[in-house]
Amino acid sequence: MIETDYSYSNQLLELYSKDIDDYGSESFSLGYILQDLGSFILFMSISETGTLDSIQIRSKKYLVKIIDNSAYIRMYEFFVSYNKINKSFDNYDLGSIINLEKIKTIDDLLTNNLVLKKSVTVIHSNDESVFTGKINLLDSKKLVLSIIDYESITKTNKKTINIDDLICIDIVSVENFLLDKYIETNHL
Numbered sequence: 001m002i003e004t005d006y007s008y009s010n011q012l013l014e015l016y017s018k019d020i021d022d023y024g025s026e027s028f029s030l031g032y033i034l035q036d037l038g039s040f041i042l043f044m045s046i047s048e049t050g051t052l053d054s055i056q057i058r059s060k061k062y063l064v065k066i067i068d069n070s071a072y073i074r075m076y077e078f079f080v081s082y083n084k085i086n087k088s089f090d091n092y093d094l095g096s097i098i099n100l101e102k103i104k105t106i107d108d109l110l111t112n113n114l115v116l117k118k119s120v121t122v123i124h125s126n127d128e129s130v131f132t133g134k135i136n137l138l139d140s141k142k143l144v145l146s147i148i149d150y151e152s153i154t155k156t157n158k159k160t161i162n163i164d165d166l167i168c169i170d171i172v173s174v175e176n177f178l179l180d181k182y183i184e185t186n187h188l
Contacts (some may be wrong), residue, residue, distance in 0.1 A: 012077050014067040015043065015058070017167065029058075030076055037106045040166075047174075050079025052090040054173035055098065057106060062125070062167050094172045106163075107140065109171065119148065119179050121170040124161055131159055132176065153183070 015029045031053075035042040040057050047053040067073070083089040097118070103109045121132045122145060133155065137144035142162050149156040170176060 011068055012046070012073050012080065014065075014070065014073060015063065016065040016067075017058070017062045018064045030073075034100060035103060037103075037109070040106050042100070042103065042109065045170075045173075046076060046080060050076055050083050051088065052094055052174075054170040054175075055094065055100075056173075057109060057166070057169045057171060059125075059166055059168070092174055092177050094174065094177060097172050097177075118172070119176040119183075120145070121173060121176060122161060123167040123169075125165045125167050131161075132179070133159075148179070153186075 010032065012030065012032060015031065015033075017027045017029075029043070029045050031043055031045040033041050034044055034055070037057070039060055041060060041063075043056045043058045045053045045056055080089065098109070117134075119132055119134055121130060122143075123130050131145055131147050132150070133145040133147040135143055136146050136158060140163065142160055145159045145161065146155045147157055147159055148154070
């Protein structure tokens with residue numbers, strides 16, 4: 001975990017997370033730190049085209065570096081600005097799904113009724129597994145996720161994940177928004 005005050009209000013950042021597998025590479029995200037939530041941050045991830053990709057909870061203990069000034073960031077500041085001017089930054093209105101003003105802690109976010117009704121994606125630190133599903137149960141120590149199998153688009157089994165083992169949760173994302181729309185439309 002890096003030592004910082006995480007106060008990068010409205011500043012586009014490169015966020016690097018430490019590698020937890022055997023390959024030695026860091027993972028990288030571009031976006032904005034929206035709030036400091038204690039041992040987690042609320043992070044808005046930006047896509048390769050400069051649009052809103054997801055709103056995530058990221059564990060601070062896996063962060064190794066934050067870059068706040070680079071040619072890459074300046075290019076993406078233009079992409080984001082261009083998309084906002086042309087009203088294409090948040091095509092799915094993801095920013096309105098969760099009232100960020102009311103979020104002060106990770107518990108506020110995870111117990112939000114809208115989060116509990118939507119699909120989320122969880123990255124787990126034990127083996128860097130990625131699970132998508134709906135949160136069935138949540139307390140301060142763990143969450144239970146009903147996993148969605150992408151091949152059959154059905155709920156397969158439940159996975160219990162310790163909160164301390166979370167790297168990231170996409171609480172709102174373009175992919176999960178579209179998945180939920182597909183499930184609703186097809187009555188799955």
